[in-house]
Amino acid sequence: xxxxxxxxxxTPEESARMKELAEKVEAERPLIDEKFRRMELAxxxxxxxxxxxxxxxxxxxxxxxxxxxxxxxxxxxxxxxxFLLAESPLPSDAIERIAEVLNLELQVADATENRGD
Numbered sequence: 001x002x003x004x005x006x007x008x009x010x011t012p013e014e015s016a017r018m019k020e021l022a023e024k025v026e027a028e029r030p031l032i033d034e035k036f037r038r039m040e041l042a043x044x045x046x047x048x049x050x051x052x053x054x055x056x057x058x059x060x061x062x063x064x065x066x067x068x069x070x071x072x073x074x075x076x077x078x079x080x081x082x083f084l085l086a087e088s089p090l091p092s093d094a095i096e097r098i099a100e101v102l103n104l105e106l107q108v109a110d111a112t113e114n115r116g117d
Contacts (some may be wrong), residue, residue, distance in 0.1 A: 035085065042086035052095065053084055055102050062102060073097045 044055040059069045072076060075094060082088035099106050
């Protein structure tokens with residue numbers, strides 16, 4: 001199938017709308033950059049949640065798109081984003097679904113190991 005491209009000059013209204021959208025995107029860039037920075041910091045945590053965040057960040061390497069991952073885990077983008085930003089924990093059933101989708105093995109440490117007994 002061949003794609004046919006046509007070019008035309010934008011109307012003044014279309015040009016104004018394109019400029020408005022470009023300005024809006026540029027204004028949002030610092031907020032988006034800050035979110036990505038916070039997600040990276042949260043993923044660097046030396047915690048179980050940090051490990052899980054790193055695994056989620058690698059979904060594309062596992063051949064999953066974000067919409068596929070969300071559909072398979074039954075999560076919303078909002079819930080996942082809050083977790084990735086370390087704003088909210090995940091319920092255990094969501095953790096189990098993520099582990100299943102990403103084929104992760106969850107292990108429970110012996111409680112005495114953590115207490116120093």
